Amino acid sequence: MGADDPDDEAVVQAAASAAENVVFSRYSQSELRDVDVTVTFEDGQLDVDVYLDAPGDAEQVAEDAVLAARRAADDLLL
Numbered sequence: 001m002g003a004d005d006p007d008d009e010a011v012v013q014a015a016a017s018a019a020e021n022v023v024f025s026r027y028s029q030s031e032l033r034d035v036d037v038t039v040t041f042e043d044g045q046l047d048v049d050v051y052l053d054a055p056g057d058a059e060q061v062a063e064d065a066v067l068a069a070r071r072a073a074d075d076l077l078l
Contacts, residue, residue, distance in 0.1 A: 006076045011041045018072035019050055019065040026061050027054050039069060046073050 006014075016039045023035055034053035039046070048069040052058040 008041045011046065011073050011076055012039045014072040014076050015039045015041070015046060015048060015069035019048060019069040022065040022068045023050070023052065023061060026064075027052075031055060037065070037069075041073070046070060 016037050019037045019039070023032070023037070032052065032054050034051070036049075036051040038049045041047075046069075048066045050062040050065040050069075052062050054061070
């Protein structure tokens with residue numbers, strides 16, 4: 001890890017924020033019965049889990065949120 005590389009917490013925060021932005025851009029808070037975004041970054045490995053209990057195609061929104069989280073982390077790391 002170089003001097004200009006982001007720390008693990010910055011990667012986690014960027015990824016979680018990106019995932020949450022996708023979820024809340026597609027659903028209002030009143031539509032969400034439950035939402036859980038979990039992000040870890042250890043030993044260079046990013047793990048993102050998004051759980052949604054919401055109407056419509058929640059599975060697709062969750063997948064889109066995971067992809068957005070990975071892109072945000074990549075943007076910081078590459």
